[in-house]
Amino acid sequence: MELLSPAKLNLGLWLLKKRKDGYHEIFTIFQAISLFDRIWIKEGPLRVETSNGIPQEENLVYKALRLMEHFLGKELEVQVFIEKNIPVGSGLGGGSSNVATVLKAVNEMLGNPLSFEQLLEIASKVSSDAPFFLYGGSAVGKGRGDEIYPIELPPFKFVVIYPQVQVSTKMVYSLVGPRELTPDLDDDKIIDCLRRGEFEILSNELGKLCAEVVPQVGEVLRFLESLGHKALVSGSGSAVFFVGELEDRLKKACQLRGWRVYQVESLGCSSTGRAPDFGSGGSWFESRHPSFSTKK
Numbered sequence: 001m002e003l004l005s006p007a008k009l010n011l012g013l014w015l016l017k018k019r020k021d022g023y024h025e026i027f028t029i030f031q032a033i034s035l036f037d038r039i040w041i042k043e044g045p046l047r048v049e050t051s052n053g054i055p056q057e058e059n060l061v062y063k064a065l066r067l068m069e070h071f072l073g074k075e076l077e078v079q080v081f082i083e084k085n086i087p088v089g090s091g092l093g094g095g096s097s098n099v100a101t102v103l104k105a106v107n108e109m110l111g112n113p114l115s116f117e118q119l120l121e122i123a124s125k126v127s128s129d130a131p132f133f134l135y136g137g138s139a140v141g142k143g144r145g146d147e148i149y150p151i152e153l154p155p156f157k158f159v160v161i162y163p164q165v166q167v168s169t170k171m172v173y174s175l176v177g178p179r180e181l182t183p184d185l186d187d188d189k190i191i192d193c194l195r196r197g198e199f200e201i202l203s204n205e206l207g208k209l210c211a212e213v214v215p216q217v218g219e220v221l222r223f224l225e226s227l228g229h230k231a232l233v234s235g236s237g238s239a240v241f242f243v244g245e246l247e248d249r250l251k252k253a254c255q256l257r258g259w260r261v262y263q264v265e266s267l268g269c270s271s272t273g274r275a276p277d278f279g280s281g282g283s284w285f286e287s288r289h290p291s292f293s294t295k296k
Helices: 060-072 094-109 116-126 130-135 169-174 187-195 205-213 215-226 248-257 283-288
Strands: 002-018 024-043 047-050 078-083 138-142 147-151 157-162 240-243 260-265
Touching: 002 094, 002 130, 002 205, 024 094, 024 157, 024 187, 047 060, 060 078, 060 094, 060 116, 078 094, 094 116, 094 130, 116 130, 130 138, 130 147, 169 205, 205 215, 215 240, 248 260
Parallel strands: 047 078
Antiparallel strands: 002 024, 024 078, 024 138, 024 260, 138 147, 157 240, 157 260
């Protein structure tokens, strides 16, 4: 089984207050985009491997599958290989997306023994962003970002720049102080402005902190702003994006600076209000990775 696992952008992120459990209460707008990791799943003793060598015990997918075993009361016989195209430590949610994609696929392989709510519970235990990817499309995130409310937004095109630096979400959140908090937020106004294509209202205080302490992120942000773009950091960084299309001069400027640049589009959710399947055949992978054949 071959699957596509999409990235996301945070179309704005507001920090509301510090919670008693140490996390921050947030309001964010998630948007799934057309940048994908590729995932292959086959039967066999539980194993999770990635193209960039993430140790199995540290992999969020492996942690989620072990939790799934607990919910099912039995050991899983699945082997997973993930080709990482979504940059790690970029704020684009690659690891969280992998969790949701694999949980959903394995549950379907087993005949759907777990409910959607149980999958949400597993996903939220390993990553605050993973529940969003079980829904996909466009959604508001509240709480730690794990309380998901799907919304309708028009289709957008985005330019996403990754400055070749990984950022620790925990590190950026540790810098949050009172000046980054927005206790009184007009949620509906923000969503209405987005639907009308009015992006000036969008903000990300967490991203601004990232740009202050990670020079490469600050450089991308200032560069895009100098070109007249409304640029935002996605999540806690390091990726920076704007709504629009990639021009040749910007593409060349990114190449000269060693930045990765992507032209992507927003992805909608399925008619069920949940993430659609992005499945396809396995022959391409088998030809490149014969040691992990998808054939039984």
